[in-house]
Amino acid sequence: MDGVIEVERLVHVYPEGTRALDGVDLRVAAGEAVAVVGQNGSGKSTLVRHLNGLLRPTDGVVRIDGRDTAGTKVACLAALVGLAFQDPDKQIFAGRVRAEVAFGPRNLGLRGPAVDEAVTGALRLVGLADVADVNPYDLGQSRRKLLAIASILAMRTPIVVLDEPTTGQDLRGVARVQEIVRSLVADGRTVLAISHDMRFVAETFPRVVVMRAGRVVLDAPPAEVFGAPSWPTLASTYLEPPLAARVGAHLGLGATPTEAALVDAVAARLRS
Amino acid sequence: MSSLVAFVAGGYLVPLALVAIALVSAATGGVARRLASVSLLLTLPIAVSVVLVSALTRAGTEVLVVLGPFDVTREGVDFAGQMLVRLFAISTAIGLFSLTTDPRAFVFDLERRGLSPRFAFVAAATVEAVPAMVTRAGVIAAAQRSRGLDTEGSLRARLRGVLPLVGPVILSSLTEVEERSLALEVRAFGRPGVRHLLWWPPDTAVERVARWLIVAALLVLVAVRLAGAWPPIP
Numbered sequence: 310m311d312g313v314i315e316v317e318r319l320v321h322v323y324p325e326g327t328r329a330l331d332g333v334d335l336r337v338a339a340g341e342a343v344a345v346v347g348q349n350g351s352g353k354s355t356l357v358r359h360l361n362g363l364l365r366p367t368d369g370v371v372r373i374d375g376r377d378t379a380g381t382k383v384a385c386l387a388a389l390v391g392l393a394f395q396d397p398d399k400q401i402f403a404g405r406v407r408a409e410v411a412f413g414p415r416n417l418g419l420r421g422p423a424v425d426e427a428v429t430g431a432l433r434l435v436g437l438a439d440v441a442d443v444n445p446y447d448l449g450q451s452r453r454k455l456l457a458i459a460s461i462l463a464m465r466t467p468i469v470v471l472d473e474p475t476t477g478q479d480l481r482g483v484a485r486v487q488e489i490v491r492s493l494v495a496d497g498r499t500v501l502a503i504s505h506d507m508r509f510v511a512e513t514f515p516r517v518v519v520m521r522a523g524r525v526v527l528d529a530p531p532a533e534v535f536g537a538p539s540w541p542t543l544a545s546t547y548l549e550p551p552l553a554a555r556v557g558a559h560l561g562l563g564a565t566p567t568e569a570a571l572v573d574a575v576a577a578r579l580r581s
Numbered sequence: 582m583s584s585l586v587a588f589v590a591g592g593y594l595v596p597l598a599l600v601a602i603a604l605v606s607a608a609t610g611g612v613a614r615r616l617a618s619v620s621l622l623l624t625l626p627i628a629v630s631v632v633l634v635s636a637l638t639r640a641g642t643e644v645l646v647v648l649g650p651f652d653v654t655r656e657g658v659d660f661a662g663q664m665l666v667r668l669f670a671i672s673t674a675i676g677l678f679s680l681t682t683d684p685r686a687f688v689f690d691l692e693r694r695g696l697s698p699r700f701a702f703v704a705a706a707t708v709e710a711v712p713a714m715v716t717r718a719g720v721i722a723a724a725q726r727s728r729g730l731d732t733e734g735s736l737r738a739r740l741r742g743v744l745p746l747v748g749p750v751i752l753s754s755l756t757e758v759e760e761r762s763l764a765l766e767v768r769a770f771g772r773p774g775v776r777h778l779l780w781w782p783p784d785t786a787v788e789r790v791a792r793w794l795i796v797a798a799l800l801v802l803v804a805v806r807l808a809g810a811w812p813p814i815p
Binding site: 382399402 | 717720721723729730733745747749752753756
């Protein structure tokens, strides 16, 4: 299982003239977990929609495992890149949770026990195994969101892209999404997530890509991206570092992007 | 109005002329391609059943083809053809109206003419529904293609994708209607009493004359039809 993403000088101009991507370069290694952040309209969704061919480059190249996406059908790229959309209600159609999750694997050619195994595994991972035979519309919005994620996980693609996976999730839901990301990475799969939840980003992803006006303006670990020197850049794309990072900086504790890092830094300061 | 004319006139010439007028008007407004796709989207599901039922079951004197237990007659094919052009005339008229009319202006104008805000809203929601559903359908298609649905393959593959595409369009539309009605109620939409309108849509003398001319044309057409001076509707 590979999962290498290569984006070179990617430009995308929508038919009405909006230049959504303006020369993006990005390389994500197999098994890496990367968060893509930025203000609304910065080009995050446009970027990830190039990974499975939903959008085609106006200029530049997108390669998945060395294969140029330009000449590949979406239905074929779907076997490599699973993209979970933000709104689950824009994809749910089946009368049972199990059938909804089985839709992707069946499209990829899986049949019989292989489908059951993929569906059961995905539902277990998102915590919906106990509602496999329930109508999706009997679930709450946050669980429908997890269902949409499960329907992508069941396809067992080497690359998983999650668009705003924590939107509408309570603390337990966010923790579940973190668990999903960690599990995928442990399984050797590449994970890309678009998010506006900086706390979730800092605590879950070892690499953060910040976009502004169709360009990558920061690409570094959370300690650097959320460190005080990067704050002006973050502010320019209307992002705010997590509370832990701001508290740590104000106390002169250095980079503390997560609450755990902040507690460690405070403890170290007290000990010294 | 165009829809009424298409039905009153019958035949091929008038409905096809109405389709042509709608397409030329759409091209002038830069929405010809969108009108064509909206019109097909609206018409095809009904057209397929109408054509099949008409061509296969309508009795006639001249049998063109025998398909198992069905005789496809010239009269059946002719009727199916006339129904098809009428359906396209109606769908292009509705599509053109929804693509070129500002729903807000439409609602305000209806209210200005004394229509209840509730009815005005229902009318506006209907007008807004078509372009909104086209946009929604685009997002849904992208989501399903991301799950491996082949929308570019054979006819069989495309047919297999109808339910995953249409299902979420209907379900999410129903959800949105419910949410929208609740949002209206919490903003006192159902409160009785007269509303004060802050804005009126522009309405030129030319537009007013054109409207009355269209109504007059329809009345003339009905009169001609009643007088029997027009080919009979099959």
